[in-house]
Each structure stands twice: as C-alpha cells, then as structure tokens.
Amino acid sequence: MSQLLLKQPTILPDEESAFGDGHERTPVLIVVRPSSSGMLRHVQGLIKYLPEFGYAPTLTGPDFIRDRAGLIADSRAVRILRERVDEFPLVHCHGVRAGWICAWAFRNNYPWLWTVHHLLLSQSALVRALWRWIARFPRMITAVSDQVKAGLVDGGVSPMRIVVVPGGIDLERFEKLPRREAMREQFFVPHDRPVLLCVGRFMRYKGYDVALQAMERVWQHFPEADLWLAGDGPDNTRLVKMVAQCSRPHHVRFFGYWSAVEELYAAADVLLAPAREAGLGLSTMEAIACGLPVVATDIPAMRRLIQHERTGLLVPRENPDALAQAALRLLQEPSLALELAQNALRTAEKFHIRHTVEQTAPLYRQISP
Numbered sequence: 001m002s003q004l005l006l007k008q009p010t011i012l013p014d015e016e017s018a019f020g021d022g023h024e025r026t027p028v029l030i031v032v033r034p035s036s037s038g039m040l041r042h043v044q045g046l047i048k049y050l051p052e053f054g055y056a057p058t059l060t061g062p063d064f065i066r067d068r069a070g071l072i073a074d075s076r077a078v079r080i081l082r083e084r085v086d087e088f089p090l091v092h093c094h095g096v097r098a099g100w101i102c103a104w105a106f107r108n109n110y111p112w113l114w115t116v117h118h119l120l121l122s123q124s125a126l127v128r129a130l131w132r133w134i135a136r137f138p139r140m141i142t143a144v145s146d147q148v149k150a151g152l153v154d155g156g157v158s159p160m161r162i163v164v165v166p167g168g169i170d171l172e173r174f175e176k177l178p179r180r181e182a183m184r185e186q187f188f189v190p191h192d193r194p195v196l197l198c199v200g201r202f203m204r205y206k207g208y209d210v211a212l213q214a215m216e217r218v219w220q221h222f223p224e225a226d227l228w229l230a231g232d233g234p235d236n237t238r239l240v241k242m243v244a245q246c247s248r249p250h251h252v253r254f255f256g257y258w259s260a261v262e263e264l265y266a267a268a269d270v271l272l273a274p275a276r277e278a279g280l281g282l283s284t285m286e287a288i289a290c291g292l293p294v295v296a297t298d299i300p301a302m303r304r305l306i307q308h309e310r311t312g313l314l315v316p317r318e319n320p321d322a323l324a325q326a327a328l329r330l331l332q333e334p335s336l337a338l339e340l341a342q343n344a345l346r347t348a349e350k351f352h353i354r355h356t357v358e359q360t361a362p363l364y365r366q367i368s369p
Helices: 038-053 071-084 095-106 125-135 146-154 180-186 208-221 236-245 261-267 282-289 320-332 334-345 353-367
Strands: 026-031 055-060 091-094 112-116 140-143 162-164 195-199 226-230 252-256 270-273 294-297 313-315
Touching: 026 038, 026 095, 038 055, 038 091, 038 353, 071 095, 091 095, 095 112, 095 125, 112 353, 140 146, 140 353, 146 162, 180 261, 195 208, 195 261, 195 282, 208 226, 208 236, 208 320, 226 261, 236 252, 261 282, 270 282, 270 320, 282 294, 282 334, 294 320, 313 320, 320 334
Parallel strands: 026 055, 026 091, 091 112, 112 140, 140 162, 195 226, 195 270, 226 252, 270 294, 294 313
Antiparallel strands: none
C-alpha cells in the first residue's frame, strides 16, 4: 500500500498571527500515528477548521510513532512527546496507537482527549484490556459514531466516559469533481462499461468478499463489468486469492490506497458498501457527496446515511445475491440510479467535517485547565 503520511504542519504555537485575522488562538497538540485512512481525513479536517473556533492546531506523531508496538520505539515516542507538549495547554490524540503513547506519557497528569475511530471487534482479552487501560487516563473520550461507542462499552469502558462526536468528510474536497469521461480515459475503461466500486480498508468485516461473490451474478448480465477495489489492509491476501479463483479475474482491479479517491467515484457507476459491521461509513458519505448511487448493507451505521429506496438501496448483510440484485437494478435503471444519487446529494451537508470540529471545540474548553 502506498501509504500517505500525515506531515508536520507549519502552524506553531507562537504563530497565531499567521491566520491573518489578529485573533489569538489556543494551541492544541494533535497526536496521531502515520495514517492513510478515515482517521487521516478526520485529522486534516480538524487542522483546517479548528482556527475558526479559536484553536491553533499543531500536528505531531507521524514522524515518531510506529505503526507496530515495540518497547524501544514506543519508549522513544513517549520521550519525544513529553518534550514537545510543554507549550500546549491540551492534547487531542487519535486512534489506539496514539492513545497508547499518550496514556504512557501523560497518564492522568495532563489534559488530553482521546478520539476512537475504529470498532473494537477483537475478542482478544489482551486487546480489550489494552483499550480499557488507555481509557482510564484521558479527561474525555470521543467516538466517531454510536457503533464505535458501543464497541468500547462492550469492551468494558464506561459509557459515562464517552461522548459521540460523529465523524464526517470535507465537502469542499468534492465540490469540483473530475469529468467522468476524462477519468474513464485515464483508467483505460470504455465509456459504457459498468464499474462497481468498493473503497476502504481491506478488513474482513468490510465484506469485500461478499462483493466478489455478488459479481458472479452481475457478470451473468454484464460480462464486461468491472469491480474496483480501492484500499489495502490485512484482508488483502485473501481477497487476491478469491479474485484468482473467480470466473472473470481480469475484470477485478486493485487500486491500493488511492489518495485522489474522487477520481474513482467520478468514474464508477455504483458504490458497493457490503460491510458486516461499520463504524462510520466514510466511503458511503464520500460517494453521496460525489453523486454516486450506493448499495449498502442494512446495518445501523448505513441506516444513518441511507434511506432505502430514497437515497440508496439497503440489502441484508452476508447476502451476495441481494447485493448483486440491487446493483443490477441500478445498472439497468439509470433513471432510478440518478434519482437516488440526487436525493442523497441533498443530504450531504449533514456529513460536513466542519460540524465535527464545531462539536469538538467545546470539549476542549471542558478539559482545559
């Protein structure tokens, strides 16, 4: 996977005048590991919009927090973080790795907020104990969805410690989409070939194996249809093996992590979101913002985003036949696909990451000394 790393920003605590409006802003240190997923875009949204709400964000972590835990590397990360935090009245960390480093570095002796982005699906007693240990120390915990909160509570974290601040997307990114024809030409795809798209981390709970099974039925009606898989992750090897064994492997394309994901949305005909579980549904929100019709599984996270038969189609999870039938319906009825996509686009404003930042800023004031 070509991983996009969060880089150190140019905003520093003593550079409040750089915003150009003469207003003083409270410095906040944002801590995160290297990331290329929804957590990356969440943090980018904070950095972009926090100045509107009186805070000057500085990013740290991607240059010294490793993806994998290790005693030596993590000890060094703790030391660096303690050195960098002196001029900041509060810290906002994201994800389990950054949470672990902050808990080790600060315990409950420093005002810090921990945002959890992913579902706690592991049944490992050790993993769950680690999450509970981290959760002991921040002044406040936020979860990006009700489903993420439920996972934390199921793992033993007190619900009284958790505030749900729904995650979102930066709609400005999708205001000017590339032309479909240009993207089709760029990806060497005929203009009339059906393209079904899946976007996100390759995790088993994402259900991309269900999408591959559904394609067998789609190919019975549209033999030239493509399935595009954009992402990477632990389930990559299993998916590659499944593709090798399917009936039309040359019509499945792996894109890896595609930073300009709007290019894929512009070129595709339907987004498939066949997740068994979902914390936020980021790719569904992005597809909606791009005017791409969505077929998703009927689970709580998707019901929050999609109204069946009005802004998209919902199907039972673990049901490749139903997924294929819904996708075929949109491919065979372009007017319906357009109607659903347009209806969904009118709802996109509620997903704006600016709303997330607006709800986050008051929490900073609650935990600040």
